[in-house]
Amino acid sequence: MSLVIVVGDLVTDVLVEHDGPIRPGSDTAAAIRVSGGGQAANTAAWLAHAGRAATLVAAVGDDQAGRDRVAELTAAGVDDAIQVLPGTATGSVVVLTGADERTMITDRGACLLLDPAHVTAVIAAATPGSHLHLSGYPLLHAGSRPAGLAALAAAREHGLTVSVDAASAAPLRDVGAEVFLAWVRGIDLLLCNADEADVLAGPGDAVTQAARLTAVASNVVVKRGAAGAVWATRDGSSWSAPVVPVPMKDPTGAGDAFAAGLLEAWLDGAKPPAALEAGAVLGAAAVRRIGARP
Numbered sequence: 001m002s003l004v005i006v007v008g009d010l011v012t013d014v015l016v017e018h019d020g021p022i023r024p025g026s027d028t029a030a031a032i033r034v035s036g037g038g039q040a041a042n043t044a045a046w047l048a049h050a051g052r053a054a055t056l057v058a059a060v061g062d063d064q065a066g067r068d069r070v071a072e073l074t075a076a077g078v079d080d081a082i083q084v085l086p087g088t089a090t091g092s093v094v095v096l097t098g099a100d101e102r103t104m105i106t107d108r109g110a111c112l113l114l115d116p117a118h119v120t121a122v123i124a125a126a127t128p129g130s131h132l133h134l135s136g137y138p139l140l141h142a143g144s145r146p147a148g149l150a151a152l153a154a155a156r157e158h159g160l161t162v163s164v165d166a167a168s169a170a171p172l173r174d175v176g177a178e179v180f181l182a183w184v185r186g187i188d189l190l191l192c193n194a195d196e197a198d199v200l201a202g203p204g205d206a207v208t209q210a211a212r213l214t215a216v217a218s219n220v221v222v223k224r225g226a227a228g229a230v231w232a233t234r235d236g237s238s239w240s241a242p243v244v245p246v247p248m249k250d251p252t253g254a255g256d257a258f259a260a261g262l263l264e265a266w267l268d269g270a271k272p273p274a275a276l277e278a279g280a281v282l283g284a285a286a287v288r289r290i291g292a293r294p
Contacts, residue, residue, distance in 0.1 A: 008040025008135025011091035046260030048077035112143030116150035136167030166192035190217035241276035253292025258283035
């Protein structure tokens with residue numbers, strides 16, 4: 001079974017679950033919980049939950065939040081390749097979540113200081129047949145971009161297969177689609193949600209957008225939340241994921257869980273329909289609970 005090296009963010013999520021619309025300038029009732037988050041960390045935790053060996057490469061501060069975040073992942077079965085940076089605060093995200101959507105207010109903290117040399121060393125030491133899964137967040141911010149680019153370069157040099165999750169639509173727009181796609185060109189698998197697909201591929205239905213993006217990646221998956229997902233390959237083939245109807249408690253981390261389920265199946269040789277189904281199962285498990293982790 002191949003190891004998955006996941007590179008990206010590890011942060012503290014402050015999850016604010018509000019029942020109705022937020023009332024600016026006044027009080028809004030909510031349930032507030034604090035837990036571990038970060039796209040890369042969430043995906044690594046779901047991979048470990050699915051039985052896949054996963055190593056997280058990330059950075060935290062030398063503070064109580066950082067120690068708690070690392071301990072949570074270790075307890076979840078994720079191997080620790082996490083830098084601890086003195087004098088820096090662990091990143092944090094306030095997640096405002098209602099029944100249908102979420103908004104994230106982010107302080108990336110130590111995540112911006114992930115060391116490219118550290119990332120390169122972890123990938124260079126990986127066992128043959130390992131896979132790199134890179135969260136797009138390191139690429140989307142200038143401070144962490146050298147680490148994200150180093151991960152891609154090291155994976156190419158050492159023969160790892162590579163998947164990239166596009167991460168977030170707003171910073172993708174800030175960076176520019178052409179620039180981002182040039183960074184990830186030649187990877188094995190690109191994952192994006194519907195909003196990210198609009199940025200990267202332009203207007204169109206999910207199948208059309210995924211097909212356009214196969215000019216950059218051999219395989220492209222567009223995640224559509226409750227509407228399922230589509231997978232396209234460079235030879236023109238495409239498949240749709242089954243819709244798994246479940247009551248939604250919290251969408252936070254659902255895309256990360258979907259990516260983990262899909263990767264776990266695909267890396268074991270599953271064809272796209274079976275890999276999509278495996279992703280849908282973990283994504284459905286994620287939305288049935290509060291929080292981003294299994």
